[in-house]
Amino acid sequence: MIKILIVAATHTEADFLSTTIKKAKIGQPVALQPSDNLQIDVLITGPGITATSYWLTKVLALNRYEIGLNIGICGSLDPNIKPVRVVNIIADQFGDFGAEDGNNRLSIYDLGLAKKNEPPFKNGKLQATYKGKLSSLKALPEVEGITVQQAHGSVSGCRKAFEEFGPVMESMEGAAFFYVCRMENLQCLQIRAISNKVERRNKSKWKLKEALNALAGFTGLLLLELENN
Numbered sequence: 489m490i491k492i493l494i495v496a497a498t499h500t501e502a503d504f505l506s507t508t509i510k511k512a513k514i515g516q517p518v519a520l521q522p523s524d525n526l527q528i529d530v531l532i533t534g535p536g537i538t539a540t541s542y543w544l545t546k547v548l549a550l551n552r553y554e555i556g557l558n559i560g561i562c563g564s565l566d567p568n569i570k571p572v573r574v575v576n577i578i579a580d581q582f583g584d585f586g587a588e589d590g591n592n593r594l595s596i597y598d599l600g601l602a603k604k605n606e607p608p609f610k611n612g613k614l615q616a617t618y619k620g621k622l623s624s625l626k627a628l629p630e631v632e633g634i635t636v637q638q639a640h641g642s643v644s645g646c647r648k649a650f651e652e653f654g655p656v657m658e659s660m661e662g663a664a665f666f667y668v669c670r671m672e673n674l675q676c677l678q679i680r681a682i683s684n685k686v687e688r689r690n691k692s693k694w695k696l697k698e699a700l701n702a703l704a705g706f707t708g709l710l711l712l713e714l715e716n717n
Contacts, residue, residue: 563682575630580635
């Protein structure tokens with residue numbers, strides 16, 4: 489039997505898995521067993537780096553899993569990958585961890601407070617570690633991400649983020665999830681659906697419902713393949 493921990497920041501990003509998810513308490517995994525070959529715990533952490541780190545660490549201290557799967561929505565800084573595409577985020581980093589120096593941003597590495605290749609980082613990034621050769625994953629673009637505590641929503645902020653990090657996806661939890669999983673030696677995978685471009689904030693352009701539907705559809709295929717793998 490494969491035991492999987494699915495981690496989502498909000499109930500909305502995971503309630504397609506079961507009607508019981510809507511009533512799940514933050515930090516308390518909901519157990520699902522769709523078949524004899526697959527057992528799933530669903531953990532709702534609440535949004536952001538701190539909540540994800542705390543609840544995920546607490547759950548992994550008490551339980552063992554074969555795979556950790558982070559699901560959710562994200563924004564896209566890549567002009568070629570638009571809503572409502574589902575993506576496989578294979579590397580993530582903390583995008584606003586550092587200091588301001590006038591109009592410039594200094595990363596934690598620029599400040600000399602950390603080293604880019606100090607475990608579990610590789611060149612300042614946290615890598616996904618799941619190695620399974622699944623057909624469903626091959627269909628997704630492999631992209632990188634940044635994790636922030638304040639989402640970009642101004643013209644100047646978005647431009648600076650693109651100049652520093654390139655055409656990446658943006659979330660508020662991904663790097664925290666990778667960090668904890670890597671520290672706890674849990675194979676990890678991050679799948680997100682794009683709800684919006686990272687640009688001047690305008691929610692009327694967002695495709696949240698469509699992105700959630702795309703996420704639900706792909707996650708179902710992924711779990712079915714894992715169940716029969």
